[in-house]
Amino acid sequence: xxxxxxxxGESFQRLHPQLQARYSEPIGKTQRVEGVMHVxxxxxxxxxxxxxxxQPTKFMFHNTGEHVPFMLETKSKQVGHTTEIxxxxxxxxxxxxxxxxxxxxxxxxxxxxxxxNGDGKFFASQMDVRVTADGALYMKSVAxxxxxxxxxxxxxxxxxxxxxxxxxFDEKQQQxxxxxxxxxPIIGTVKQYYGEYNVLYTR
Numbered sequence: 001x002x003x004x005x006x007x008x009g010e011s012f013q014r015l016h017p018q019l020q021a022r023y024s025e026p027i028g029k030t031q032r033v034e035g036v037m038h039v040x041x042x043x044x045x046x047x048x049x050x051x052x053x054x055q056p057t058k059f060m061f062h063n064t065g066e067h068v069p070f071m072l073e074t075k076s077k078q079v080g081h082t083t084e085i086x087x088x089x090x091x092x093x094x095x096x097x098x099x100x101x102x103x104x105x106x107x108x109x110x111x112x113x114x115x116x117n118g119d120g121k122f123f124a125s126q127m128d129v130r131v132t133a134d135g136a137l138y139m140k141s142v143a144x145x146x147x148x149x150x151x152x153x154x155x156x157x158x159x160x161x162x163x164x165x166x167x168x169f170d171e172k173q174q175q176x177x178x179x180x181x182x183x184x185p186i187i188g189t190v191k192q193y194y195g196e197y198n199v200l201y202t203r
Contacts, residue, residue: 003027003076003083003106004137007113007129016135018169018176023137025202027083030075035176035197037068040091043189051191059118060191061091061098068093070195081109115141122147125163136168161190170196 004023005012012020025031041064042048051062069092076085085104090097103116104127113127125141132138141163144155163182170177179194 003085003108004129006083006108007106007111008131011131014131014135015137016169019135019137019167022167022176022199025074025076027076027078029202030073031202032071032073032200033176033197034069034071034200035178035195037070037091037193037195038066039195040065040068040191040193042191043183044187047187047190054118055098057118057120057122058099058101059123060100063091063093063096063098065093068193068195070197072197082107124152132166132168134168136166139163139165158184158186160184 002012002023002025008015015023022033042051042062048062051060054060055062071088071090071092073088074085076083083106085106087102087104089100091100101118103121105114105116107113113129115125115127117123117125124145124147126143126145128140128142130138141160144160145152146155147153161182161184163180165178165180168177169175173196175196176198177194177196179192181192182190184190
């Protein structure tokens, strides 16, 4: 059973059939998708230095553009009562290739989903995962934490970068689509991008 099917339960069957097929790879397999982000943009210009600081850890990046090719590769493994999924994202800008990586940990006893953003497990988001009325997959960060030494500290809402991601299937274009938006309650949009993709392989 796929990790999303475990988390979503019966509502997994309400996902669009193309998304059910997209999220059907067995544990231990690698899946690669490729596509184009129609738009990749930042919020206010003073966000740029913060995004640049995040680049070395593959947490986020400052580059923007249109019609940006991208790749996403996932590989999962079972670890006790959890499934760990490594998400490797590469965005191919004209000037550089940028990465945004996450390690997702799905606890099958509690149904809790945690995303560790970037390398090093310094920043984590607790995710709400659900199916929308029109069969899309909707994910939103509902709490965020940082690791300081051996301590895990909860971030106040004012400092959080609330992320939402929606994966859907465009019937008109016969295309899988994705839209991601990260915002802060005080400064507004931090980063957003949207585009379309195809599943290249699962092996």
